Amino acid sequence: xxxxxxxxxxxxxxxxxxxxxxxxxxxxxxxxxxxxxxxxxxxxxxxxxxxxxxxxxxxxxxxxxxxxxxxxxxxxxxxxxxxxxxxxxxxxxxxxxxxxxxxxxxxxxxxxxxxxxxxxxxxxxxxxxxxxxxxxxxxxxxxxxxxxxxxxxxxxxxxxxxxxxxxxxxxxxxxxxxxxxxxxxxxxxxxxxxxxxxxxxxxxxxxxxxxxxxxxxxxxxxxxxxxxxxxxxxxxxxxxxxxxxxxxxxxxxxxxxxxxxxxxxxxxxxxxxxxxxxxxxxxxxxxxxxx
Amino acid sequence: xxxxxxxxxxxxxxxxxxxxxxxxxxxxxxxxxxxxxxxxxxxxxxxxxxxxxxxxxxxxxxxxxxxxxxxxxxxxxxxxxxxxxxxxxxxxxxxxxxxxxxxxxxxxxxxxxxxxxxxxxxxxxxxxxxxxxxxxxxxxxxxxxxxxxxxxxxxxxxxxxxxxxxxxxxxxxxxxxxxxxxxxxxxxxxxxxxxxxxxxxxxxxxxxxxxxxxxxxxxxxxxxxxxxxxxxxxxxxxxxxxxxxxxxxxxxxxxxxxxxxxxxxxxxxxxxxxxxxxxxx
Numbered sequence: 001x002x003x004x005x006x007x008x009x010x011x012x013x014x015x016x017x018x019x020x021x022x023x024x025x026x027x028x029x030x031x032x033x034x035x036x037x038x039x040x041x042x043x044x045x046x047x048x049x050x051x052x053x054x055x056x057x058x059x060x061x062x063x064x065x066x067x068x069x070x071x072x073x074x075x076x077x078x079x080x081x082x083x084x085x086x087x088x089x090x091x092x093x094x095x096x097x098x099x100x101x102x103x104x105x106x107x108x109x110x111x112x113x114x115x116x117x118x119x120x121x122x123x124x125x126x127x128x129x130x131x132x133x134x135x136x137x138x139x140x141x142x143x144x145x146x147x148x149x150x151x152x153x154x155x156x157x158x159x160x161x162x163x164x165x166x167x168x169x170x171x172x173x174x175x176x177x178x179x180x181x182x183x184x185x186x187x188x189x190x191x192x193x194x195x196x197x198x199x200x201x202x203x204x205x206x207x208x209x210x211x212x213x214x215x216x217x218x219x220x221x222x223x224x225x226x227x228x229x230x231x232x233x234x235x236x237x238x239x240x241x242x243x244x245x246x247x248x249x250x251x252x253x254x255x256x257x258x259x260x261x262x263x264x265x266x267x268x269x270x271x272x273x274x275x276x277x278x279x280x281x282x283x284x285x286x287x288x289x290x291x
Numbered sequence: 292x293x294x295x296x297x298x299x300x301x302x303x304x305x306x307x308x309x310x311x312x313x314x315x316x317x318x319x320x321x322x323x324x325x326x327x328x329x330x331x332x333x334x335x336x337x338x339x340x341x342x343x344x345x346x347x348x349x350x351x352x353x354x355x356x357x358x359x360x361x362x363x364x365x366x367x368x369x370x371x372x373x374x375x376x377x378x379x380x381x382x383x384x385x386x387x388x389x390x391x392x393x394x395x396x397x398x399x400x401x402x403x404x405x406x407x408x409x410x411x412x413x414x415x416x417x418x419x420x421x422x423x424x425x426x427x428x429x430x431x432x433x434x435x436x437x438x439x440x441x442x443x444x445x446x447x448x449x450x451x452x453x454x455x456x457x458x459x460x461x462x463x464x465x466x467x468x469x470x471x472x473x474x475x476x477x478x479x480x481x482x483x484x485x486x487x488x489x490x491x492x493x494x495x496x497x498x499x500x501x502x503x504x505x506x507x508x509x510x511x512x513x514x515x516x517x518x519x520x521x522x523x524x525x526x527x528x529x530x531x532x533x534x535x536x537x538x539x540x541x542x543x544x545x546x547x548x549x550x551x552x553x554x555x556x557x558x559x560x561x562x563x564x565x566x567x568x569x570x571x572x
Contacts, residue, residue, distance in 0.1 A: 022476060027386050034382040035394065037375050040423075041444055042400050045412035048422070052415055091321045098314040112559060113322055119555040120330070121505025123525040124544045127532065128329035131336055136537055138332065163325055186307055195309035217402070224405025227507035231529060244407040244508065251411050251512065260415075263408040270403035277403075278396040 053260035064258035072238040073246035081222040084161040092169025100177035125163045126231025152234030160228035172214030220273040337545040348542040357524045365503035368442035376450025384458045406508025414512040433515030441509040446499030453495035494561035501554040
């Protein structure tokens with residue numbers, strides 16, 4: 001359910017009129033309350049991460065992010081994202097094409113199914129793959145006989161991450177492509193272009209920013225996912241620990257500075273995600289105004 | 292099945308664009324393997340355990356205590372987010388102030404920041420020796436209040452992002468009409484603006500509530516996880532899994548999944564209501 005806010009919703013210019021506006025002092029009070037709330041609930045935790053990370057000096061910080069277990073966790077996290085994000089991006093484009101370019105029965109049910117992973121607890125997302133692939137699971141005996149390990153191994157982490165991040169790209173593209181309609185594709189086909197050619201040269205340029213937006217949100221969640229991955233990972237150091245799990249272990253061992261040091265890396269990534277997101281929103285807003 | 296072509300024509304109405312079969316087929320296959328099959332495992336495994344064992348598991352006092360905590364904290368957090376979410380959306384849409392674009396971007400931080408990172412940061416802040424925890428006269432971390440704070444953090448963007456576009460599309464004319472008919476600003480806000488925003492507020496509330504019920508990463512650190520007191524339902528599933536009590540974990544999961552489905556249904560209904568309101572305006 002996170003980040004499913006359509007990209008094309010943009011702000012209208014601010015109008016001021018004395019009969020439909022508030023006195024200056026009230027505006028000031030409302031803005032102040034809003035900013036104080038955000039400051040305490042969002043900004044303060046963010047600042048805490050960076051201060052705690054450098055609590056014991058730069059040396060401890062650098063040691064924490066370069067120790068072998070941390071590097072292995074970073075590598076695994078990136079590997080999982082590199083597999084999960086493209087899979088869900090391709091799925092998102094296919095699903096959005098089917099839903100937005102055609103009319104068919106059961107469309108709303110399909111959209112609800114795509115949304116489903118957002119409504120399911122991450123812990124359950126992990127549990128379902130345990131029920132399928134662990135030694136006691138449905139395919140457990142078969143996998144054991146063929147010496148394939150999914151749970152407490154990398155494939156399980158990838159599956160759980162794909163499940164949790166599945167809706168992101170589709171949710172961004174469906175409203176965007178529905179708003180764009182089918183006339184441009186129909187024109188391209190009338191002019192003799194084939195289906196794939198039409199997709200590459202007409203549809204893809206039209207949806208590229210929305211696609212990028214979805215991919216960025218999907219990537220942020222894939223890298224940061226904790227609950228689902230925690231269930232299937234088995235927490236084997238250097239092998240099946242992603243960055244969030246590594247942070248949990250460090251924190252549990254009271255190595256707070258080290259835990260926050262790794263957390264800063266993920267926080268920087270989160271901040272970059274927010275900046276790109278804002279830029280993309282600003283870009284589509286400009287594009288819409290030019291049209 | 293023999294008249295599949297004919298059926299397909301009735302089932303699909305637009306025949307000009309190519310790729311319907313391919314894109315819908317791929318979508319269905321992908322969803323079936325990754326979402327539908329895994330989720331049916333929950334109900335399949337639950338049905339194998341028998342009614343008495345199922346009820347004994349899901350109505351165990353420790354499990355019931357976790358429902359109470361999860362529901363209570365999620366509900367309170369979503370309510371806090373309604374109040375401050377509407378305020379934030381209002382301020383962001385209506386008032387100009389310096390740094391507004393940064394503030395607008397910052398609202399999405401809980402979506403972008405990994406939950407475990409948020410969890411350890413909040414715990415450090417609200418622990419008895421933390422910056423905020425040491426200022427307050429009562430214990431926050433490792434109590435239900437701490438759980439509520441973590442869930443408020445997680446659910447913060449939902450109400451803002453649901454209300455913001457509706458508020459932007461709200462026409463000034465209705466407020467002007469209300470003012471010209473003699474209503475005060477407060478009356479206009481309560482009787483004209485709030486009813487227009489209501490579907491979006493409810494949708495945001497339900498989204499935040501649903502997310503909070505299942506949330507794990509940001510809560511486990513600040514909760515303290517004491518049985519009967521500060522144990523959330525998702526944590527109980529993990530606890531049972533760690534004891535290799537797969538049936539117990541699955542039974543609790545099926546209860547949560549059922550509630551998720553109900554909430555998802557409500558969200559769809561509310562979003563349909565919001566869209567209808569936005570198009571008729």
